[in-house]
Amino acid sequence: MQLDQKLVDAAVAQMDRRWPSDEQGGAAAVYLDDGQILTSVGLDNLNGGVSLCHETGAICQAYTLDRKVTASVCVYRDPGRERVLVLPPCGICQERLALWGPDVQVGVPDDFAVTGWSVRTLRDVNPFYWGSQFTDDGAWPGPEAHFS
Numbered sequence: 001m002q003l004d005q006k007l008v009d010a011a012v013a014q015m016d017r018r019w020p021s022d023e024q025g026g027a028a029a030v031y032l033d034d035g036q037i038l039t040s041v042g043l044d045n046l047n048g049g050v051s052l053c054h055e056t057g058a059i060c061q062a063y064t065l066d067r068k069v070t071a072s073v074c075v076y077r078d079p080g081r082e083r084v085l086v087l088p089p090c091g092i093c094q095e096r097l098a099l100w101g102p103d104v105q106v107g108v109p110d111d112f113a114v115t116g117w118s119v120r121t122l123r124d125v126n127p128f129y130w131g132s133q134f135t136d137d138g139a140w141p142g143p144e145a146h147f148s
Contacts, residue, residue, distance in 0.1 A: 001031035001032070001033070001035050001070050001071055002031075002070075002071060002105060002119070003031070003071035003072075003073060003105040003106070003107055003119045005115070006037075007029050007030075007031055007037060007071060007073050007107075008029070008073050008075065008086065008107065008115075008117070010029040010037045010039055011027045011028055011029035011039060011054075011073050011074065011075040012027070012075050012084055013039075014027035014028075014029065014039035014040070014041060015027035015041070015075055015076075015077060015084075018041050019077070021077075021079075022079055023077075023079065024076075024077060024078055024079065025041075025076070025077045026041065026042060026054045026074065026075060026076040026077065026087075027039060027040065027041045027054050027074075027075055028040055028041075028053075028054035028055040028057075028058055028072065028073065028074040028075070029058065029072070029073055030055070030058045030059065030062060030069045030070075030071065030072045030073075031069070031070045031071040031072075032062055032065070032067040032068065032069060032070065033067060033068040033069075033070055034067065036067070038057075038058040038061050038062060039058060040054060040055065040056065040057025040058040040059075040061070041054055041057065042054040042056070043056075043057075053074070053089075053090060053092065053093050054074050054075075055072055055074055055089060055093045055096070055097075056093070056096070058072075059072075059093070059096045059097065063099070068100050069097060069099075069100045069104055070100070070104060070105065071104065071105040071106070071119075072089060072093075072097055072104065072105070072106050072107070073086060073106065073107035073117075074086070074087045074088075074089065074093075074107065075087070083116055085109065085116070086107040086108065086109055086116065086117035087107075087109070088106060088107070088108040088109065088120075088125060089106050089125070094106075094122060094125060094126055097122055098122060098129065098131065098140070098141075098146070099143060099146045100143065101122070101140055101142070101143070102121060102122050102123035102129070102140040103121050103122070103123065104121065104122045105119050105120070105121055106119070106120055106121070106122060106125060107119060108120050108125065123140070131145070
């Protein structure tokens with residue numbers, strides 16, 4: 001499945017279910033290879049070290065279901081802004097999504113797009129992926145390397 005407005009809308013709907021519209025909030029949504037959408041929110045905690053990114057729950061659920069993630073988007077609402085922001089995956093979430101390879105699509109901010117976001121692959125977002133240094137041909141490591 002390709003990252004599209006339906007996936008963004010699913011993330012926004014999850015965010016709206018979790019936080020009132022006048023509060024900061026965020027959520028994520030991922031497409032699985034069968035078209036199913038999983039959503040999740042981050043875990044806030046007084047101890048910042050145990051907080052989790054919004055994508056983490058959906059990524060873990062996909063892994064639990066033994067399904068491939070094909071696209072991921074994270075959204076954030078700041079009441080002081082006029083629109084919901086699409087955030088690129090942080091380095092840790094890029095690493096989590098790398099489990100499914102360099103062609104996983106992610107949402108990134110794009111001020112030139114009507115929607116305010118556009119789509120990139122993990123390879124586009126991270127062209128110098130460190131894991132490629134540990135393969136014989138310099139390619140992204142396949143899932144079997146991640147599972148070991």
